[in-house]
Amino acid sequence: MLAAEQPQLAYRDVELAVKGLLECMAKALTEGERIEVRGFGSFSLHYRPARVGRNPKTGAAVGVPDKHVPHFKPGKELRERVDTASSAR
Amino acid sequence: MAITKADLANALFNELGLNKREAKEFVELFFEKIRGALEDGTSVKLSGFGNFGVRKKNSRPGRNPKTGEEIPISARRVVTFKASQKLKDRVASNADQLRQHLNQK
Numbered sequence: 001m002l003a004a005e006q007p008q009l010a011y012r013d014v015e016l017a018v019k020g021l022l023e024c025m026a027k028a029l030t031e032g033e034r035i036e037v038r039g040f041g042s043f044s045l046h047y048r049p050a051r052v053g054r055n056p057k058t059g060a061a062v063g064v065p066d067k068h069v070p071h072f073k074p075g076k077e078l079r080e081r082v083d084t085a086s087s088a089r
Numbered sequence: 090m091a092i093t094k095a096d097l098a099n100a101l102f103n104e105l106g107l108n109k110r111e112a113k114e115f116v117e118l119f120f121e122k123i124r125g126a127l128e129d130g131t132s133v134k135l136s137g138f139g140n141f142g143v144r145k146k147n148s149r150p151g152r153n154p155k156t157g158e159e160i161p162i163s164a165r166r167v168v169t170f171k172a173s174q175k176l177k178d179r180v181a182s183n184a185d186q187l188r189q190h191l192n193q194k
Contacts, residue, residue: 024101081127
């Protein structure tokens, strides 16, 4: 898990805060809410229409119902920092 | 309305009793920590939520979709996110409410 060092918070509190933060984000996404963090990126749901899938083992056709899947789009600062770090080495 | 850093900080304030300044700083630090790791090429695993990783992309020929003009796309590193099975299942289990909610938008 994330080792966030923050001077004024005890280790256990950091753990709780990370959990709370992730739970809040997971809940928002589950309810179809977008999350936007400037400089980091945004989380949203993408729609996947129903399709006919196959069991890879048996080849049997199975119907897969339509669904929403979580998607992350990196923000500008994150994109640029990750990319320029690569050209520096 | 989309959830923002301020909303996340508020949730920590309401639910965990961090004071407002601590909550705001914590949210800032949390995302900065992830950015820093990805910048170093380190993947970040958040159990129950998902994994962030970095992928190297080779350069490839691209095209300006508007003009059809060919331009090379340089090699680069990009961030990927893969939601955990737990999060995917959670979203999928809420299909009915989502259908209503997202249709209203």
